[in-house]
Amino acid sequence: MPSRTMTPAMSDAFAYAIVRMVVAVIQVLPLDMGDHLCRGLALALSGPLAIRRRIMVDTLEKVYPTASPEQRRQLTLGMWHHLMLMVCEIAWAQRRLHLANWTDHIRLSGNQQILATSLSRRPSVLVSGHFGNFEIGSYSLGLMGLKTLAIARTLDNPHLHDWVDRFRSAKGQRLVDKNGCAPVVDQFMREGGALSLLADQHAGDKGLWVDFCGIPASCHKALALFSLTNEAPMLALYTRRVDGRPMQFESAMLEMVDPLADDQDERSTAACESVDSLTHWYNRQLERFIDLAPEQYWWLHRRWRTPPPRVAKRLEKARALSSNRDNQSQTDTQAA
Known part of the structure; x- marks a missing residue:
């Protein structure tokens, strides 16, 4: 007697068909209608549905301890609106963002330095995070002719994985699975490639813990090692939505450090001294991203876990030492 349940292959194909139909509908929506739809979904996701509410409440209480419950509620609402609009923008990009009109949608800042570094014969490491529309950021780099390599996890649904891979690689970005990627990355860096990475992925108990x-x-x-072992500049990049308007972005380089540069300031030089110092450096840049538009960060992302x-x-001791240095510095300044 035939089984009445769907096989895994049938389930994957059905899920893929549903996703493609939803994307097809989104692609024909005007921008303003898509934005209104996203605001309605955000109200549901931050209210009645309350997906990952416990994670977000705990995280926002720790990150913004002085914020009122209403301020945190508004931040949650803004984040869900951003995420829904991000999905729409990825769908729209395939049909509405191309070589002839990208300047109508993206405002660049620091683009000369980005291109000069990334198109040189030296390798480079481009770091971003789950902030703004990082997918549009990678897509726009491809529009400018920059070929990058990104490390990503293979999706469980092979049809969705192939479809996402086609979108990401459409303008020149190459993807490699995180499992066993080291030889591919090493060869790519030796050839002077630009490695594009999301720097806020949880690394487990054995990772390098920082605040x-x-x-x-x-x-x-690995992020810091890629830069230091290959003597590659590390660039902190972001792509954020401007004034909450769909398909309007600022894509910018916030800061760069170069292990070989002898003309950068002492702070940047110190950042390249070790894996620890460079890891602290790029996390500080991610914090600066978030300060620009807190609602455009993935607060539902399980970035923070309980350390051993x-x-x-050790972290508590480091905080105490840092606090003592800051207090001493303020005392010396006042005395002077």
Whole structure:
């Protein structure tokens, strides 16, 4: 007797068909109608549906302890609106963002330095995070002719994975699975490529723990190692939506450090001294991203976990030393 349940292959194909139909509907929507739809979905997701509410409440209480409940509620609403609009923008980009009109949608800042660094014969490491519309950021770099390599997890649904891969690689971005990617990345860097990475992925208990937005977070050591071992400049990039308007972005380089530069300031030089210092550096840049538009960060992302006891003790000691140095510096300034 035939089974009445769907096989995994049938389930994957059905899910893929549903997603493609939803995307097809989104692609024909005017921008303003899509924005209104996203605002309605945001109200539902931050209210009655309350997806990942516990994670977001705990995170926002720790990151913004002085904010009122209403301010945190508005931030949650803004984040859901951003995420829904991000999905629409990714769907729209395939048909509405191209070589002839990208300047109507994207305002660049620091683009000369980005291109000069990324198109040189030296390798480079481009770091961003789950902030703004990072997918549009990668897509726009491809429109400018920059070929990048990104490390990503293979999606469980093979049809969706192939479709997402086609979008990401449409303008020149190459993807490699995070499992066993080291030889591919090493070869790419030796050839002078630009490695594009999301720097706020949880690295587990054995990662390098640093304070991110005042809360311990585990970071992958590989990001700093890619830069230091290949003597590659690291660029902190973001692409954020401007004034909440759909398909209107600012894409910018916030800061850059170069392990080989001898003309950068002492702070940037110190950032390149070790894996630890460079990891702290790019996390500070991510914090600066978030300060520009807090509602455009993925607060539902499980970025922060509980560190092992020994790590928590070390971080507390480091905070105390930093606080003492700051207090001493203020005292010396006042005395002077």
